[in-house]
Amino acid sequence: MTKLIYCVLLCHFIAAFSALGMPLFLPMVLPTLGAHIDANWAGALFILPTFCTALAARFWGQFADKYGRRRSLLRAQLGLAAGFALCGLADNLAMFVFGLIIQGTFGGTMAASNSYLSSQIKDAKTLGASLNKTQLSARLALIIAPIGLGWSLSETSPLSAYLWLSVLPLIAMAITLTLPADTTARPNAQGQEKGRRQDNKSASLRSLYWVFVAQFCFAFAMVITFPYFSPFVQQFGVTNQAWVGFLYALPHGVYLVFTGKAQSFSEWLNHHHKLSTLLLGFGLLSLGTLMHLIPYQEVLIMARILFGLGMVCCYQGLHQALADQIDRQQSGKIFSRFDAMSKWGGVAAGLSASFISSLGWLEVLFLLSSLVSACTAIALLIHSKFGHRHVKHSIISN
Known part of the structure; x- marks a missing residue:
């Protein structure tokens, strides 16, 4: 069980490194797209993925309960990778915004990771401690990612960084595929009991x-x-x-x-x-x-x-x-x-x-x-x- 928990935490850190690191450098990205927009619009793009994640949360929660929490976690990692790849390939503002929307709408690795952990951990005390650790991995990414990306952006363009970072969620996917699948509840045939x-x-x-x-x-x-x-x-x-x-x-x-x-x-x-x-x-x-x-x-x-x-x-x-x-x-x-x-x-x-x-x-x-x-x-x-x-x-x- 300990191995499973730390595998999930590693996957969450890898995904969070991409998701939490790059928004800080949005002001550097926009000029490379030929976008002449003021700081208020940059702020709007900063919260756009978060807004999309919040809108899509109810649907993905129902998806996880119906089709499986590991499958939902894989979906979130793939969505993050696709969103970052689209941002990295963007040659105009519209395509870049579309990439941010995909990243937010199909991402949500925090909720997916926690949901998967809850399906594997039956003890409430252990689960509570594990949920704290997912936040710990997010905070660690929030500290390390800006430093690491700030150093790497001196050597490469911001859009290229988006493209390289899209590989990280794919690595997380590969690790997640080695984890056990969770079971989903089967529908009850009796209408009254249901x-x-x-x-x-x-x-x-x-x-x-x-x-x-x-x-x-x-x-x-x-x-x-x-x-x-x-x-x-x-x-x-x-x-x-x-x-x-x-x-x-x-x-x-x-x-x-x-x-x-x-x-x-x-x-x-x-x-x-x-x-x-x-x-x-x-x-x-x-x-x-x-x-x-x-x-x-x-x-x-x-x-x-x-x-x-x-x-x-x-x-x-x-x-x-x-x-x-x-x-x-x-x-x-x-x-x-x-x-x-x-x-x-x-x-x-x-x-x-x-x-x-x-x-x-x-x-x-x-x-x-x-x-x-x-x-x-x-x-x-x-x-x-x-x-x-x-x-x-x-x-x-x-």
Whole structure:
């Protein structure tokens, strides 16, 4: 089982390296296509694959549950390869945009990887830890890919880099083909039993809606601070771009260091309250983003560390909540919706950041992130009280 988990994580890292690395260099790509478009359009192309992934998530989730999670993972890897190949072969803006649409619509390796893991891992604790590791592989790719690609783009054109990177998802496909296929549920011939099973599935999905909403709020609060971080810290006199890059990457580095050690801490924290890890995560995010407004570099470093610890706790809490409550027969649908909420949160955050920054209110980005995090923590507290009473009432009724 350990070998299978790390094979899936390797495949996810390989795919994420391509998907997360190149968007940073879009401003370098567009002039090579003869495209004379302003920065706002470059920002729109930046979120286009994410938008398409969110739109297609529901369909691919149903596809995974019906035809198999490994098959869906292979589909996502092939879609990513095809999208990158089209971008690399593009000689005009329209073809390049089409490649981005294919990449987003037929990609989605995060949801597909998590869904496949859930079909193979039956223990909730092990599954929760594995879901944290898929995020770890994404964060690792987010740190390594810009550095590696930044170095390689000095030797080759951006479009050629797209073409070379399309090979990486194909390598991931080859590894995935060696993994065991999962079994899909066979349809029941009895209509009454089938209807009962469908009702149970709907109830199971509804019980996770609070996790989906928390995921949306988490993605929004996290991503809204990303696009204009550099000009924001430059207001404090930070002009060294290497130092700006270090500060930007610091929360992801904190995630890499602490996520493997957070499992036992989370178990101890959740002993008295099931949502303690998640509440602590949103609290740390709220405090960390608020501390960004204090104009001292020492405080800024502390704020970035707190932001990273908030990410650790939020991911830990969200993934464990999914692992504890997930219905394995519809894991494709659940993980697709979970990933889609993350994508929708990112899209909403990107659009909000563009609008707010156009007014020159960069501080508002961090205030809004802090406010959303705090409101989410309060909403989760209210939900936990209401949910506990609802469960208690159901037990008494029965």
